[in-house]
Amino acid sequence: MNFLMKAALGGGPPDVGKMLGGEAEDKDPEAEKEKEEERQxxxxxxxxxxxxxxxxxxxxxxxxxxxxxxxxxxxxxEVAEAEAQAAMEQASEGSLTRPKKAVPSGCGDDDEEENIMDTMMKYLPGPLQDMLKK
Structure with a gap:
């Protein structure tokens, strides 16, 4: 009989089952939390x-x-690309048409702290250096 009632009502509202004497579902927050944890x-x-x-x-x-x-x-x-890159670098070593590096060696070294005047003085002829030093 219960089967016939459910079949007749089909997928009716969930409260219909409770009205017909079905199990009432108590909503327990701890049980819901536990179910959610199990699902996760x-x-x-x-x-x-x-x-x-x-x-x-x-x-x-x-x-x-x-x-x-x-x-x-x-x-x-990866190995093939690395070997090709090494071959390109070795082939262009000392060549005038070799690809330029981003920062030439010696630029930006913090070991030698010189100001710009000292650097310019190196490239000036001797008499001009003497005049500027005085």
């Missing part, structure tokens, strides 16, 4: 399992990739 813990656990599965799959893929690299003599991208 379950979500964290699922996320950890997903990350572990992903890590395992990526490790398996890397093993397969390395096998292919070994078979065909291909280098990893």
């Amino acid at each position: 813990e379950a979500l964290r656990q699922e996320e950890d399992e997903r990350k572990a599965k992903h890590t395992k799959m990526e490790a398996e893929r890397e093993v397969i990739r390395q096998g292919i690299r070994d078979k065909y003599g291909i280098k990893k991208r």
Whole structure:
């Protein structure tokens, strides 16, 4: 009979079940808080399992990739780029057309503290240096 009543009412309002003598649900804040904590813990656990599965799959893929690299003599991208960069630097060592570095060596060294006048004095001819020193 209970089945027939529920089927007849379908998905009616939730209070209809209580009016017909169904179980009354007490809303306990502690029980709700506990359920929420359990749900959060379950979500964290699922996320950890997903990350572990992903890590395992990526490790398996890397093993397969390395096998292919070994078979065909291909280098990893990072290693190949580093070797190409080193070859470019060595080829351009002492060349007039070599790429310029961002900061030339010796610029910005804090070990030698000279003021601008001392630096300028080095490049002036002797008689001018004597005149400016006086």
